[in-house]
Amino acid sequence: xxxxxxxxxxxxxxxxxxxxxxxxxxxxxxxxxxxxxxxxxxxxxxxxxxxxxxxxxxxxxxxxxxxxxxxxxxxxxxxxxxxxxxxxxxxxxxxxxxxxxxxxxxxxxxxxxxxxxxxxxxxxxxxxxxxxxxxxxxxxxxxxxxxxxxxxxxxxxxxxxxxxxxxxxxxxxxxxxxxxxxxxxxxxxxx
Numbered sequence: 697x698x699x700x701x702x703x704x705x706x707x708x709x710x711x712x713x714x715x716x717x718x719x720x721x722x723x724x725x726x727x728x729x730x731x732x733x734x735x736x737x738x739x740x741x742x743x744x745x746x747x748x749x750x751x752x753x754x755x756x757x758x759x760x761x762x763x764x765x766x767x768x769x770x771x772x773x774x775x776x777x778x779x780x781x782x783x784x785x786x787x788x789x790x791x792x793x794x795x796x797x798x799x800x801x802x803x804x805x806x807x808x809x810x811x812x813x814x815x816x817x818x819x820x821x822x823x824x825x826x827x828x829x830x831x832x833x834x835x836x837x838x839x840x841x842x843x844x845x846x847x848x849x850x851x852x853x854x855x856x857x858x859x860x861x862x863x864x865x866x867x868x869x870x871x872x873x874x875x876x877x878x879x880x881x882x883x884x885x886x887x
Contacts, residue, residue, distance in 0.1 A: 699726065701771060701791050705842070710834040711779045725779055727772040729764070736760045736772060738787055738801035738852075744774045745788035745799070757803040757854040761884040768793045770887060775827060785827040786820075786849075792887050794845045798824045801852045813857055817867045820851040821879060828875060847877040850885060 699722050702708065708721045716724070727747045737758045739746045751759055764770055770792040775785050786800040800820040828849070832842045849871060864881045871879035 699728070699771060701769075701793075702726065705791075705835060705840050705845075706838045707773070707791075707835075709838055710831060710840070712834070713779070725774050727774070728769060729762075729772075730767045730769055732764055732767055734762050734764070734770075736762060736788065736790070736799065738803060743777045743782070745772065745776075745801070746774075747772050755803070756883070757856075758801060758852075759883065760799060760801075760850065760852050762790065763884065763886040764792070766887070768887060776823075780827070780830075784823070785830070786824045789827070790885070790887075795887065796842070796845055796847050797885055798827055798847070798849045799852065800824050800850070803852070803854050810863070814863055816853070816857075817851070817863055820853075821849075821867050821871055824849040824851070824879065825871065825875060843876070847875075848885075849875075849877065849879040851879065851881045852883055853881060855883070 702722070708714065708718060713721050729747050731749065735748050735751050736745055737748055737754050737760070748754070762770065770790055773789040773791060775789060776782060776787045786798045788799050790797040790799065800823050802816045802820050835842050859881065868879045
């Protein structure tokens with residue numbers, strides 16, 4: 697893999713990793729797939745997000761299904777705990793064909809109380825927002841405009857949390873107004 701999108705958007709430099717070779721950057725912080733269907737999951741053993749093709753024994757609440765019907769190169773950028781300090785930014789990003797998705801897993805959010813769920817929504821929104829703001833600023837400093845590509849934010853929640861509820865709509869609307877791209881609550885993405 698040549699990781700052309702990483703070069704085009706100067707992401708090694710934007711993530712302040714110029715101290716490592718491009719090859720080392722790719723090996724440490726990226727994974728890729730061109731398969732028609734694959735999964736990204738929050739691997740607590742590894743301490744970061746990773747790609748897998750077999751979800752046996754993982755638990756559906758930790759999985760984002762990626763549907764890639766055109767088999768385009770899709771790059772997973774391992775952010776939380778790898779490129780930034782743990783629990784300060786979103787878990788990962790997916791970069792494919794002038795498209796970037798910022799992903800935050802909240803598999804520990806259970807349908808326990810409205811206040812608890814709202815706290816998890818807020819934290820997911822903030823972590824994605826902080827990642828985008830920082831990365832966009834760093835890319836702009838390098839002459840790269842992230843607003844020129846399609847952007848989306850995805851919050852992956854435990855399936856026991858009610859879907860498509862009023863709180864999700866409120867957080868999605870406020871995110872869109874502030875950042876000018878969508879925040880969706882989903883366990884699946886289609887490239």
